[in-house]
Amino acid sequence: MVRITDVARRAGVSPSTVSYALSGKRPISDETRRRVRAAARELGYRPRPGTAAHGRSKVLAVSAPLRAGVHVPAMMRVTQSVVTAARGYDHDVLLLTHEEGLTRVSQSAPADALLVMDIGLQDPRLPLIRSLDRPAVLLGLPADPRGLTCLDLDYRAAGEACVHHLAHLGHRTVALVSAPPEVHLRGTASAHRLVEGFTAAADHHGLASSVHPAGPAPATAHHLADRLLRDHPALTALVVHNAPLLEPLVTAFGQLGLRVPEDLSITAVCPDDPATTTSITLPAAELGTRAVALLMEKLHGRPVPPEATLLAPRLTERASTRHA
Secondary structure, three states, X not given: OOOHHHHHHHHOOOHHHHHHHHHOOOXXXXXXXXXXXHHHHHHOOOOOOOOHHHOOOOEEEEEOOOOOOOOHHHHHHHXXXXXXXXXXXXXXXXXXXXXXXXXXXXXXXXXXXXXXOOOEOOOOOHHHHXXXXXXXXXXXXXXXOOOOOEEEEOHHHHHHHHHHHHHHOOXXXXXXXXXXXXXXXXXEHHHHHHHHHHHHHHHHXXXXXXXXXOOOOHHHHHHXXXXXXXXXXXXXXXXXXXXXXXXXXXXXXXXXXXXXXXOOEEEEEEOOOOOOXXXXXXXXXXXXXXXXXXXXXXXXXXXXXXXXXXXXXXXXXXXXXXXX
16 A cells, blocks of 8 residues: 555655645645655555545544553543543544554544654654654653654653652652563653652662562562562662552551551652652643644644653652651
8 A cells, every 4th residue: 555655755755745735735836746746646646535635534543552561540541631632622532552553543544643652762653653644742752752742741850859858858768669560671761761760869869779660460569568678678768650559568568567657658650649648640631631732733733842841740748758
């Protein structure tokens, strides 16, 4: 099947220029339009119904692959916000949960624009995203964001903020219970950047620190708590970036004789707003709303912010932390 990128390569222009030349949505020089149309004829290219060359489909595609280790409730909160915001622009949302969903929508499914979630530092989807003839926004920050529009919570700053709070309370030994091992192996940007911020802040304050990727099953909490206390007997503070383990860990430490916050202070980076835990919560509503707004700006050819927009973390202090 001939794709718009094939036409762009033959004509020596970008995929978006092919789209504009065939749809007439933007002014294109006569010479470029002739070159594009000639390339399309030579290759036998026919725009798909619903794509840019035929007009707007009023559909946004959201790529949210349900991979191992993904915290589905957090992803769905952001997706719900996207759906609500899209309705305000008279758009529907096509949810793609399969690993190959982005490839499929790029080849056949009608969608005006794409929102891509669960971004890796070296995400293998980036070359495809860069080649598409449709606007895209990434919820996540890859190692190289050049030419992309990215939006996310500043996870490095979130890791730093948790450690700064604990250091100011006088804690000298801290541990991070991080995302599941498969998330780290995949190079997921949010997990990597939070570890980076946690470690940098701990080094800055001269704290003893350690990082512990952990599976989300509550049954692992007791074993993990026991190992943390054996390996780090001076431990007085914990950062949790693994929402399913937050409450089970509190229970497990209690069974091992440690009270929160009297013996152990806990902070969390999580999708929910826990009632009693000092935490930084995922701003799901803001992420979804701003992502859709960025897509609409791009759809209408308006300028958008530079490659990365990172939302500052907000730490809410509660009863789970106290002075060491």
